[in-house]
Every structure is written in C-alpha cells, then in structure tokens.
Amino acid sequence: MLVSPNLSDNLTPNIEIKVFPDGESYVRVPGIRDLAGKGAALLHRLYPEPDKSIFQALLILDTLRKAGAKPTLISPYLPYARQDKIFLEGEALSSEVLCRMLKLAGAERLVTLDCHFMKKEGKSVYGGLEIESVSMGNVLLEHARMKVNGEELEVISPDAGAAYLVEGHGGKSMKKVRGEYVEGEETYRRIEKLEGDFDVKGRNVLILDDMISTGGTMLRAVDNIKKGGAKKVLCAATHGLFLKGSLEKLKASCDSVFVTDSIPSPVSEVKFMPVLKEKGIV
C-alpha cells in the first residue's frame, strides 16, 4: 500500500512529496521497482488544495504507470465532483475532466467515499475511469444513534441527491432548488428553496448529506426541522469542508455536527479506514 504524506493522520507515509523552491511539486516513490506488474493501492487525498493535490496525484500515478504498476487511487473525497452538469454554455465539465486525467495518468480504478455525482453506493465508469463509491451512511448513522443513547432517530436528507443515504433507514428527503449564479468572482448558486413537510415534533432527527461545503444547505435544513418542533437535531455528512465559518454556525444552531475524516476537521468523529478494511479495499 502506498501512502501519501497527506494521509499521515491515518497511516505512515511511504511516498515523498516535497516542493521545489518555486512551489512546484516533487514526488518520489521509493522501492518503485518492486511494484512492476503488480496492483498497488495508492492512498492520497485530493483535498484541501485540490488543484495542487490533484497534480501530485497525476505525478505519482504516471510514475507508477511507467514502472509497470497498476495503481488504484484511493482518495476519500473527490473534488470537482459537483461540476457534473453544464449549467451555462461554455462551462467545463470538471468532474469528467478530472476522472479522464486520472485515467490517462495511469489510475486503473478510483475508490472514493460517497461520490457526489454517482448518488449511490457501488461501481460505475465515468470519464473512462472505473470508480467505486463506498458509502459512509451506515457508520454515520450508527454514530448518531450512540449520541442519542439509542433513542429513536428520524433520518432526513436535505436534497434528493443524498436520498440514497437515508432511504434504507426509512428516511425521507427534502426538496432543494438552486437558482442562478451569484454575481462576483466566486461561483456559487444560491439556494432558492429547501422544503420538506415532515412530522418531527418531539423527535430526534439526523440530517444526513454527502457533504457540507458552505453549510448553506445544512443550515436551511436545520432551520426547517427546528421549526417543525424536533427534540434533538444532529447534522452529519461524509465530507466536511466547512467553508465560510459554517462549522461554528452549525454548532450554534443544532445539537451535534460530525463528519468522517475524509477531510480532517475538529468534528471528524467517524473514521473511514475501518470501512475500507471491512470491504477488503485496503
């Protein structure tokens, strides 16, 4: 197993990644000769600093490919996975470009967690790349049950894209509608509507999503559930990017917020490596 330094919170790194004085990335895979003709699991995060981390992955994959290895890239969070549709003419289909580049560089397969554009657990081919999306939904739910001391818990997803995370547990989904892009340098589509009329009065509720980015979705969902008179409101997601101070805002608005360590954060309470081990992926 090859481990990048950006996963040192989970495993001991055995790949070197450094920077040249001008900021360009340097990578080296010690003992690469032994990998010729063999499958190799490469654990490397593609976030934070997605553009830089992606380029490092391309360098490692290409180096492995040239040495005759057959690498499976294991990246817990797949950046650019939300740009999977063309909204305005002339936009880049970033999710597909990324997968195609990973394949071209030498990835035989990609394993990731709750891949946004797949909207389900399982295998698929996208941009010519074989992808396996492993869901963290069950372990997040188990963790939530522990937090409410085994009391009953309703599970709700804040939009249809995350419905697969809750459906197996009798959960329902809210309806989210995004509007046009906001003006300015930053590209973001405002949430126009987020609704769901559920009977949550006096009940514990877990709102479960694939990711919390700016927190806009989760904050609206919490507001909605609280207005319905819920007892405890818990928020969880596989990936916690927590941009724009959203972790503090969420902590202040609900009873508990937690995510996995796909992206390290102060509330990465659920580990992803045991899930990959249980599935025989690592």
Ligand code: R5P
């Ligand atoms: C979107 O469809 C995803 O499932 C998440 O709901 C979304 O990406 C979260 O983004 P934000 O935290 O910025 O609302």
